[in-house]
Amino acid sequence: MFILQNNMVKGQYLMLIFLVLNNIVVIQGASSGLAYRLAMQWPASFCSTLSTKDTCIESPPNQWTIHGLWPKKSFNIGDISESTRVQLAKLWPNLNASSNNEQFWKQEWKKHGSCSNLTIEEYFEKAIQLATLYNIYNILEKNSIKPSSKIYYTDKEISESIQKVTGYKPEVHSTKKQPFLVSEIRFCFDQAFRMMDCNTTYQLNPLLYLEH
Template identity: 30%
Template sequence: MGFFFTPRFVLINVIVIFQCFSLPTFAQDFDFFYFVQNWPGSYCDTERSCCYPRTGKPSADFKIHGLWPNYNDGTYPSNCDPSSPFDRTQISDLVSSMEKNWPSLACPSSDNTKFWSHEWNKHGTCSESVLDQYEYFETTLNLKAQANILQALQTAGINPDGSHYSLDKIKSAIEEGIKLTPGISCNVDGSGNSQLYEIYLCVDSSASNFIDCPVFPNSNCASSVEFPKF
């Protein structure tokens, strides 16, 4: 017995096939976020050095690196939507706060646009099922306000004065101060000293709440690390 396909049947199937191929673009495809802050003194205290943004030297505080969608197995998506490029005009009322909390220290000096564009294009576009461009940057700034890493460290007597501190003491100070276990990464200064560089905290896939990290990045820190001045 043969099969007869009506135009309506064909149209319905074309729509279903189109929807099946379209869904991954809009579906949430990650498990959690890494919220990453770094210490500008460590960024600058390397052989590469740094350049202050055109607005001047940033304040001596941890700065935002980014909000990065991740999978529970430690891998991550990236550059998910080339059709949604960074648009500075969409975040014009956030720029002042971003210049303070999310500056670029890369050379040559800049207005931060290249840095923010990189973060949105590589990481932010992979969270569009949860956060549009404005929400991505606004949410990240709000997370920064909730997680005062420097205050937690200084309360425990850990200060950015060029001294060396136990990595375990640094981790414990952050756990005590903000009630979250951090991932910690380090870099190396011109003399080969291990420096406190980046702090990783985790956020749920809705970008609403801090959570215990499902997985941590590999630590490259020595047991004692320098906390350089800035």
């Protein structure tokens, strides 16, 4: 753990938010067919990397949110029940104000989840189920890892704190420029959605888990 030595300009972070982008990325497994990766993205980090032409939504949720569960089937919003859409608006919002939630969900559905045998409704319900079950904010908080603009953690510290609860190693991703911000955490699953270790290498860079 590293303590930030210089005062940081908090004003630049006021518009930053948590994104829990919980993504379930469908990938092709070498020996077990399909495998899934549940990726959680932190909104504060997402907003800090937006280009000048893009802005965050006015009132982003104060939680981790879903990025995407990604099959390549045609998207029809009518195939998603109203109750599921209400949950998606909370757990899987589009943080970029230049487009709406439905456009974001459609993009994630079409772009990333090829090989999924799930229907549209099943796909989004599964994302909600996993995002709720593996609540990253609560898991980290139980291990005394909390959002801050002054305290640095390593990816190894964050990964091991999650592994204490789930029993499996996640992937910890960060932004590319300093100060490095915790941007996304991914859980790996087999075809039956049983959690498994992710194949990851620690970078050990000092990371900020940016506060809201």
